Amino acid sequence: MSEGETDQAPGTQADWPLRPWMLAALLALAGLAVHFVTDSAGADLVPWRAALAAALVFGPLAFAFTLDRARWKEPLVFAGVVALVMAGIAWRASSAGDRHADQAFWVAAGLVAITLALPLFQAGFHRLRWRTAYDRTHFHVWTDAISGAGALVFTGVSWLLLLLLAALFSAIDIDLVEDLIDEGWFGWSFSGAAFGAALGVLRNQLKIIGTLQSVVMLVFSIIAVPLAVALAIFLLSVLASGISVLWNATESPTPLLLSVAVAGFVLVNAVVRNADHEVSGNRALRWAALVLALAIFPLALLAAISTGTRIAEYGLSPERLWGIVAVAVAVAYGLAYFVAPIRGRLPGWMERVRSANMHLAVATCVLAFILALPLFDFGAISARNQLARLESGKVAVDEFDFDALRWDFGDAGRNALARLTEGNDPDIADLANEALEAEIRTYRNAERNDERDSRLANLRLQFEDAALQELVIQHVRASAWRCNAPCVALDLGMGENGKRMVALVEGGRVAQEEFDISGPADKDAVERAVDVATLNEVPEPGQSEGSTVEIREWTGRRIYIDGKPAGQPFE
Template identity: 50%
Template sequence: MDGTEGNHIDWPLRPWILAALLGAAGLLVWTFADKGNDVPWRMAATAFVFFGAIAAAFTIERDNWKQPLVFALVVGLVMAGLAWRAVSAGDHYAVPQYGFIAGVISTGLALPLFQSGFHRTRFATPYQAVHYNVWSDALSAGGSMVFVGASWLVLLVLAALFELLKIRFLFDLMDDGWFAWTFSGVAFGAALGILRGQLKILGTLQAVVMTVLSVLAVPLALGLVLFLVAMIVSGPEVLWQATQSATPILLACAAGSWVLANAILRDSDTEMSGNPVLRWASIALAAAILPLTVFAAISLGTRISQHGLSPERIWGLIAIAVACAYGLAWLVALLRGWKGGWGERLRRANLHLAAVICVFAFILALPILDFGRIAAGNQLQRLARGHVSPEDFDYTALRWDFGDAGREALARLAKNKDAKVAELAAAALAQKERAYSGFVGKNKTRADFNLRVQPDDAEIREGVLDYLVTHPYDCEDRCVVLDLGEASGGGRRLALVRGSGYTLMNLKPGTGLEPEELGAIELPTLGPDSVVEVGEGRVIRIDGKVVGPAIGDN
């Protein structure tokens, strides 16, 4: 049995069972996730139900339900653990969501491998079985999503119809979260159950999709060949100048090449098109993957040499390493099978890489490697070796993006012998909120602020500077602090004036400078008999209440 013919046998109850299963799962997902996005156990339960139910729906069969049930439980437990860690981590770990994504990739690869019996036959698993299950899963999932959309459209039409009779029951029901999740689960399960039982329909859809994609392979192959020739002629330096955009574009082209080449390869030489143009296009696409991924690696490496490692860039390196592995494996398969059999070698490379990457992604999802600590160590080395100046060093990134390891690094820098490094690190460590993206001049010492205090007062100046070193965006160019007198709760009431406006603040002994909490502001209402006038100070008043700022001169 190759894993294609034995699966999805006729089972009339399949649509009903999957509709009930995924409908119940949808209700449970809403129950656990509603108003609990920051509660670890709720998100873990949500992930367990969601991923476990999906795994069961795609694998369970009438005469084979025990092993699929175990597989679904394992998938649910793995994803529940990763969800719990991602939510409970908070800012203690760097980008914990990437570990969760790695888990999704691992379980996504494990699904067709399990369906094909890889857990029993290992690398002797027929490629046809894996190839079939990958495409049937994708097509049945896509078709089920289309059915969910169509079901909601029908429900919307019915709701509008009943509203003509002043009956809003369906509209009110559609607004309830529990109904939306349950209805979507039922619709998805019913459609999936129907499609999973239609072997011929799935096979026909697969053939149609791959035929269409095969046609797209020709212009992409031609374009990539021209691109590589043009780059050789003009030199790759232009890619290194576009380090922010070159890497994702090159990886996207490599991924597209892999998908379209597989559409031509099909699952065997007998199924592959005999058209020589398509065959040469698949060879060109397979050969182009490695140079594309190598150039992407060099592009990212250029950016790392400029700015150092960050947790996101380490994940980017991992993605590029996987892409390079595919490119190298395919190039070796082409060279070894040049005299014949290159198609079969490419297919076997797909199977081997899928199994390896499934395990690799699972390992990455586990809390084994702390990429925040690795990246923080690299950033400290760059600062110590003079690769970046103290003024240009990104202390804020260490505070917010590298987890506890970044803050530990900042704490060490706060004790640095270089007074400027120590002050900037301490200021970043004390930040309560991150500066907005693109803010210029975030690294400022107390001496760097263009601050004027009216009337000048040494104690007020020190208190304001204590605040500004942790909130440098409140005084980008220059600012003036006005002493408005004694605050109601003690201390001084101040106005921090910038070019764009001002902020009222309180400076209290022992607590420092804090923005003043504004109560509810009563806005004037313009009525038919309202008195509108320009009052003293050239401000507009409505019924004696000021509206907006003073009127300036032309």
């Protein structure tokens, strides 16, 4: 094995006294450069500035984590690749504008790719490929996490101390430190220097951090026991009661299920460790790890079913496509962990988990990198799916979310709306044109159909004007915050601007709306939001479904609920 390959092996890192100073200077200069790139005389963060800033942040950080006294050429190349990758992603994301709607996911995919690539590079995967020792990779995953977190904590403490010193000197009319803090360049440079110095000190103590890693994993392995018991009870309950009990308990089970699956993954590896000889002999911990390894796959399957159910109901969107990717990765890990104990003899399942970790980490890194590239347009894929649902009649016209095409799918969605405006169906054309010309999103379809129907059932219209009734119904339909409890609409007559005034009374509170009945239906009527119940000291009367809500003569007119005044007089 070459010298370069042993430098990064666990337990062999030599103390390098200059490391803290070099990393402090490197990251301080990088921070200073980022300041001038991103805040040059208040310049906008145009694509080239965003790309350069990303390169100046992630390149030096990658170099700082991999630099060693006898090994700097390969880390420099790796840092250059990281800088180029993140610069390209930043350029693409910042230049996308509103042409795309999932730029944040591109950046997230890039971060996942370089985060996974870092320990693989440190372990020598670029040379050894699949001969890379698992204990090296696992060692660097934990030491990178611990040293990075420790450097962040030190940076925060350094800023706290600096602020205390600024206050101390300001007390005697010396404002030098306070003035420095107010300078943008100083903040970036100080943060970089503090983080670099702390990281350098911690990287010099990897042997100690390796010991700390064992302690952390021991603590995590203890937590694995109660989580294993809880997950066993949970899965048995779902099996006995049916999946529907989970859907009824929460509207978004997928993030919850994936979070628990990730927790199970971390705790399984806390028990599995680097090799069989490091695994605790405690039978409770071993059985807990086995239960968790078997539980990850059912959790990932439930998340997949949840995602599939939502897609079947609402169709694809860029966010849901990224959700599919996350669920697919979870299912892959879950399946590998589920198969490991049942493939071959049970005693060797931990070694099979370690092998799966290596292969899946590389695969996930490559997948994340590919998804960060401009190869797939999730907005276009989603727009085609939504149009197919509409054209096939799978979703009714009045239930179709035209606003989502306008705001959530980028140019692909707006192009789809433009095509719908030229279609043969006048209703679809009118709704598509309305969404295309909207300046503010109304979120009319942000809730489930049954929730909207329930709100409309709460509405009681106490006037006979059919045109005004339709406008009020449309307004409540589009306003998810309206009529979540029994509510009453009262006609207040014509306003000074020639529009009809309507009072919506809910929970004893009164809000006035104005509607133009002389023109076409105004589905997005502007709410005046005159919550008069809060503008005086009149107590809010109780209101139930059968309450009598009426207008009584008073020196002016006001609203009464069950004979008690509500809010201020409106005349």
